[in-house]
Amino acid sequence: MDAIDTTLVDWSRAQFALTAMYHWLFVPLTLGLGVVMAIMETLYVRTGREFWKQTARFWMKLFGINFAMGVATGIILEFEFGTNWSNYSWFVGDIFGAPLAIEGIVAFFLESTFIAVMYFGWNKVSKRAHLAATWLTIIGATLSAWWILVANAWMQHPVGMEFNPDTVRNEMVDFLAVAFSPVAVVKFCHTVTSSWVLGAVFVVGVSCWYLLRGRHKDFAWASIRVACWFGLAASLLTAHTGHQSGRDIALYQPMKLAAAEGLYEGGKAQGLVMAGVLRPGVDWSAPTNEERFLFNIEMPCALSILATHEADGYVPGIRNLLEGGYTLPDGRTALSAEEKMQRGRTAIAALADYRAATEPAAREAALKTLRANFDCFGYGYLKSPSDLVPPVPLTFYSFRIMVILGGYFIALFTGMLLLSRWVSRQKLLLLAVVLSTPLAWLASQAGWVVAEVGRQPWSIQGLLPNLAAISRLETSSVQTTFFIFLVLFTLLLVAELSIMGKAIADGPETDKPAV
Amino acid sequence: MNDISLLQHYWWFLVSLLGALLVFLMFVQGGQSLIWTLGRTEEQRRMLLLATGRKWELTFTTLVTFGGAFFASFPLFYSTSFGGAYWVWLLILLCFVLQAVSYEFQLRHGNVLGTTTYRVFLLLNGVLGPLLIGTAVGTFFTGAEFVVNKSAVACVSMPVISSWANPLHGLEAALVPQNLLLGFSVLLLTRVLACLYFMGSIADETLRGNCRRRLRMECGFFLLFFLTWLGYWLASIGYGYTADGIVYPVQHKYLNNLLAMPAVAALLLVGVLMVLGGMVQGLRGRRRAFWLAGPGSVLVVLALLLCAGWNNTAYYPSLADAQSSLTIVNSSSSLFTLKTMTIVSFIIPFVIAYIAWAWRVLDRTPITPQETQEEH
Numbered sequence: 001m002d003a004i005d006t007t008l009v010d011w012s013r014a015q016f017a018l019t020a021m022y023h024w025l026f027v028p029l030t031l032g033l034g035v036v037m038a039i040m041e042t043l044y045v046r047t048g049r050e051f052w053k054q055t056a057r058f059w060m061k062l063f064g065i066n067f068a069m070g071v072a073t074g075i076i077l078e079f080e081f082g083t084n085w086s087n088y089s090w091f092v093g094d095i096f097g098a099p100l101a102i103e104g105i106v107a108f109f110l111e112s113t114f115i116a117v118m119y120f121g122w123n124k125v126s127k128r129a130h131l132a133a134t135w136l137t138i139i140g141a142t143l144s145a146w147w148i149l150v151a152n153a154w155m156q157h158p159v160g161m162e163f164n165p166d167t168v169r170n171e172m173v174d175f176l177a178v179a180f181s182p183v184a185v186v187k188f189c190h191t192v193t194s195s196w197v198l199g200a201v202f203v204v205g206v207s208c209w210y211l212l213r214g215r216h217k218d219f220a221w222a223s224i225r226v227a228c229w230f231g232l233a234a235s236l237l238t239a240h241t242g243h244q245s246g247r248d249i250a251l252y253q254p255m256k257l258a259a260a261e262g263l264y265e266g267g268k269a270q271g272l273v274m275a276g277v278l279r280p281g282v283d284w285s286a287p288t289n290e291e292r293f294l295f296n297i298e299m300p301c302a303l304s305i306l307a308t309h310e311a312d313g314y315v316p317g318i319r320n321l322l323e324g325g326y327t328l329p330d331g332r333t334a335l336s337a338e339e340k341m342q343r344g345r346t347a348i349a350a351l352a353d354y355r356a357a358t359e360p361a362a363r364e365a366a367l368k369t370l371r372a373n374f375d376c377f378g379y380g381y382l383k384s385p386s387d388l389v390p391p392v393p394l395t396f397y398s399f400r401i402m403v404i405l406g407g408y409f410i411a412l413f414t415g416m417l418l419l420s421r422w423v424s425r426q427k428l429l430l431l432a433v434v435l436s437t438p439l440a441w442l443a444s445q446a447g448w449v450v451a452e453v454g455r456q457p458w459s460i461q462g463l464l465p466n467l468a469a470i471s472r473l474e475t476s477s478v479q480t481t482f483f484i485f486l487v488l489f490t491l492l493l494v495a496e497l498s499i500m501g502k503a504i505a506d507g508p509e510t511d512k513p514a515v
Numbered sequence: 516m517n518d519i520s521l522l523q524h525y526w527w528f529l530v531s532l533l534g535a536l537l538v539f540l541m542f543v544q545g546g547q548s549l550i551w552t553l554g555r556t557e558e559q560r561r562m563l564l565l566a567t568g569r570k571w572e573l574t575f576t577t578l579v580t581f582g583g584a585f586f587a588s589f590p591l592f593y594s595t596s597f598g599g600a601y602w603v604w605l606l607i608l609l610c611f612v613l614q615a616v617s618y619e620f621q622l623r624h625g626n627v628l629g630t631t632t633y634r635v636f637l638l639l640n641g642v643l644g645p646l647l648i649g650t651a652v653g654t655f656f657t658g659a660e661f662v663v664n665k666s667a668v669a670c671v672s673m674p675v676i677s678s679w680a681n682p683l684h685g686l687e688a689a690l691v692p693q694n695l696l697l698g699f700s701v702l703l704l705t706r707v708l709a710c711l712y713f714m715g716s717i718a719d720e721t722l723r724g725n726c727r728r729r730l731r732m733e734c735g736f737f738l739l740f741f742l743t744w745l746g747y748w749l750a751s752i753g754y755g756y757t758a759d760g761i762v763y764p765v766q767h768k769y770l771n772n773l774l775a776m777p778a779v780a781a782l783l784l785v786g787v788l789m790v791l792g793g794m795v796q797g798l799r800g801r802r803r804a805f806w807l808a809g810p811g812s813v814l815v816v817l818a819l820l821l822c823a824g825w826n827n828t829a830y831y832p833s834l835a836d837a838q839s840s841l842t843i844v845n846s847s848s849s850l851f852t853l854k855t856m857t858i859v860s861f862i863i864p865f866v867i868a869y870i871a872w873a874w875r876v877l878d879r880t881p882i883t884p885q886e887t888q889e890e891h
Binding site for chain 2: 002068072073074085098108111112113169171175356380468471473474488491492502
């Protein structure tokens with residue numbers, strides 16, 4: 001009998017991760033820098049000062065260089081759902097395809113139409129029409145993010161659908177539940193506001209580089225002021241939505257929360273690990289006599305408060321989630337992983353019986369069994385309970401990097417706003433701010449690592465594991481395309497950084513007299 | 516026709532329309548494939564790239580939306596063809612990745628790969644994009660080797676429902692002459708449209724003369740390839756299906772479809788006449804010929820794709836197992852999703868309206884040599 005090659009699953013995952021991570025280098029800058037440049041063009045239209053026009057045009061130039069790379073890497077992602085995850089595309093395409101199509105029709109056309117007006121229309125449309133084109137470009141990009149994040153949030157917390165055994169797929173029954181699921185709303189707000197933070201950090205970093213070099217000082221300070229206010233507001237919103245996101249994870253993806261916290265044994269009044277080092281080589285899916293941390297500093301009860309809004313709330317750890325037996329928030333007793341896998345196998349067998357049955361009574365009986373066990377359907381494909389434990393160290397450290405850097409950016413924006421005159425004389429501090437710029441990307445990537453690595457082994461939480469979602473390809477084909485993408489994207493990234501660096505070195509034209 | 520059947524036909528129409536608009540907008544690719552043929556000087560090449568550079572994102576977005584709409588309305592095609600014909604789709608995507616950065620990067624300072632590299636990328640996208648898309652779409656009529664078994668989901672060790680029965684994973688499409696004929700027809704059509712577009716959008720008599728001279732050869736080759744393909748197509752075997760979903764071969768299926776759907780036949784005829792009219796006008800040096808041939812090409816492609824999926828036709832025949840062939844009935848989304856998407860589709864006229872406004876604003880005055888010196 002044929003069996004899925006696990007290396008194919010790994011390479012398919014690696015390829016998707018590669019393209020997604022490359023794509024996410026560019027998208028947050030598009031979302032963040034887009035708003036900053038639109039604010040600057042608004043200032044130009046309101047004040048009529050040529051200075052603001054040149055300031056906006058400079059950031060627009062960098063926006064365009066970055067935008068091209070975002071588009072280039074993005075197209076691969078959409079089609080990879082078909083090329084590498086074809087079973088997924090059928091099993092949930094009835095639900096998942098809709099946000100992608102709506103993104104194209106509603107958002108992407110808006111963005112791609114008005115970006116042409118934004119770049120080529122300075123002398124062809126009125127000031128106000130141009131400003132509208134700039135805002136519509138960034139609104140289009142943000143709406144695009146909305147629909148993509150709706151799709152992603154649905155994978156983390158599938159809602160608004162029913163399984164149809166005749167078509168052997170899940171079908172949408174409530175569009176509003178999919179499009180406006182609370183998880184989607186929080187995910188969108190958290191992702192977009194964190195992208196604004198990244199855009200603001202980029203503007204502040206580049207501007208501080210000019211201050212360090214003693215060039216374009218007026219431009220740099222004007223940009224810093226706009227970016228710091230914008231970035232501070234965005235980073236506070238990011239912190240708030242991050243907290244809400246943590247609550248969603250506790251409710252719908254408790255294993256991800258346990259992995260992010262390195263929590264093996266759960267319990268009441270759990271503390272949040274502020275800093276810690278995990279013991280290398282520990283098996284997180286099995287009990288051990290060793291301490292799982294080399295050291296850790298906890299904030300008492302904070303994890304319980306985050307997860308349950310109660311100081312002594314119960315938070316399950318990895319062991320509890322695998323062994324079950326604890327009381328769920330709705331009063332039921334949690335099933336063990338083995339029980340879920342057994343129910344999943346029963347559901348899958350019932351589906352086979354339903355498809356094979358010719359007698360109505362037999363079909364009805366099989367359907368009843370399938371419906372009764374469908375909530376565990378995806379577990380039936382798993383081989384061992386340990387498959388349910390995501391890579392704990394990667395999730396744990398990524399979570400800390402994201403949170404610590406988020407706090408650092410709040411301090412950075414606040415400091416730049418309150419102590420700007422003093423900072424301007426401190427070359428080392430200016431250098432530190434410049435060097436902080438890449439940290440925004442690190443935080444952003446770390447956030448996605450928590451979201452995506454933390455939900456392994458699921459393509460769709462509880463419904464479809466990766467190994468049942470893939471395309472039936474030769475592993476060598478996927479390996480080949482992985483390395484093609486790796487080389488191509490890296491080459492284009494180097495090219496982009498070089499062009500971006502030269503554009504920054506050339507600087508804005510604000511010091512030149514207006515023509 | 517019941518609710519779901521009506522919506523399946525409506526969505527096949529929309530997907531076909533997007534496909535038709537994509538072919539029309541690939542005049543951008545056609546233009547890229549002619550950079551060095553038409554542009555003898557750097558200034559001329561810059562004008563050519565400025566003209567297509569204002570439009571490439573529309574083509575790109577149409578491709579993405581075509582993919583998204585196909586996914587949302589006929590997910591089994593997305594699952595079967597993309598996952599099976601892996602290499603041909605990924606080659607198409609790689610072509611478009613190269614295009615996306617090239618316009619922005621080619622003339623920037625600090626361009627480590629050099630301007631020529633990006634223009635070679637544009638050339639590759641310009642030639643391979645239409646050729647591969649045309650060849651891939653050719654399989655809508657000639658078929659592909661795949662098997663679909665939805666019951667496989669219940670097989671724990673191998674739950675993948677679609678499997679490709681040819682180890683070349685899509686590249687085998689290029690071994691079928693009819694597919695290649697269609698691929699070259701699409702490529703040549705995009706080059707004809709590009710010549711016509713340049714003639715109307717660039718204020719440079721030398722370039723217009725180059726376009727007009729080039730047009731003769733491109734039109735000749737296009738007609739040769741397209742009419743040969745059309746002859747094959749009308750004479751070829753297609754696949755129909757019964758009310759129970761049983762797929763069976765039908766002699767002259769597409770000719771029968773045209774006879775059974777006179778409105779579609781009229782679309783095809785009018786489209787062909789408009790394309791021919793646009794070519795004649797272009798050869799006479801008329802600057803608005805693009806606006807006759809362009810919409811004409813939309814009508815032609817729309818009619819061909821409607822013939823592929825309407826009138827109980829399997830739009831993606833399987834050569835490995837006829838009963839696995841995809842039809843708009845067995846591959847579509849549910850009634851609920853199609854209804855939801857239909858409501859969303861009502862926004863399309865609004866989208867077309869603002870695209871038309873932006874197009875008009877940017878193309879109001881033809882591109883001049885001076886404009887190539889401005890930084891964008």
